[in-house]
Amino acid sequence: MTEAGAAVRIELLGRFRCTVSDEPQQLPVACQRLLAFLAVHDRPLKRTFVAGNLWLDKDEARATANLRSALWRLSSRSDRLVVSNRTSVALDESVVLDLRSLSSVAYRLVNGGRPSATAGPEPVGDLHGVDELRLLSHDLLPDWYDDWLVFERERLRQLRLNALDHLSGALLVAGRLPLAMEAAYASITAEPLRESAHRALIVALLAAGNRWEALRQYERFGELLADALGLRPSGDLRTLVERALQPSAP
Secondary structure, eight states, X not given: OOGGGOSEEEEOBSSOEEEXXXXXXXXXXXXXXXXXXXXXXXXXXXXXXXXXXXXXXXXXXXHHHHHHHHHHHHHTSSSOOEEEOSSEEEEOTTOEEHHHHHHHHHHHHHTTOOOGGGSSSSOOTTOSSHHHHHHTTOOXXXXXXXXXXXXXXXXXXXXXXXXXXXXXXXXXXXXXXXXXXXXXXXXXXXXXXXXXXXXXXXXXXXXXXXXXXXXXXXXXXHHHHHHHHSOOOOHHHHHHHHHHHSOOOO
């Protein structure tokens, strides 16, 4: 089933959301956690592995019973969310995941790909890099505190930040300066001490002719870095700003 025609979607970026034919579904917490766990791993998993990770505070028998209960609730629905047998469980292959879209977009950008707006001489439809920016602007289930999420959330966060830096650069090359700035701001919001994000924003501001704002952004970053870590911006960034502020030759 193609993404455009998919009946079931699971979103984990920014929040948990499950929709069937674009209608939000109200699911028990145990079912949400099971679907999220399967979505994050995105492959068939041993039932014992799933139960042990989702119900760490329970003994094996109780954890297994909880998993059976969650699977029964999901299997009683008319739509198909999971497939399972006596030993393994996985999401149904027709379920569309925003995590897959995130990984696809992020790896394309990090490996030198271009945002959708630069796929041709003219923008396609209403794609102007906005789709990529929206997809890359949210953490994985930020208000969940499950232990099994910690490592994967940080891995995806680093992938998002690298992709946002590349997206800002690609949009800058494409002449889409406001969106290049938005991508840089999104990266800074996620990690305020990330110099590459501040550099991307400063470069975009300079490209737009806003030298005073670029200088102010550099000074803000310098103050933030000094307060938090007792460090200064890199020499390369200082040189970039100093050269940009030199008076133009008459």
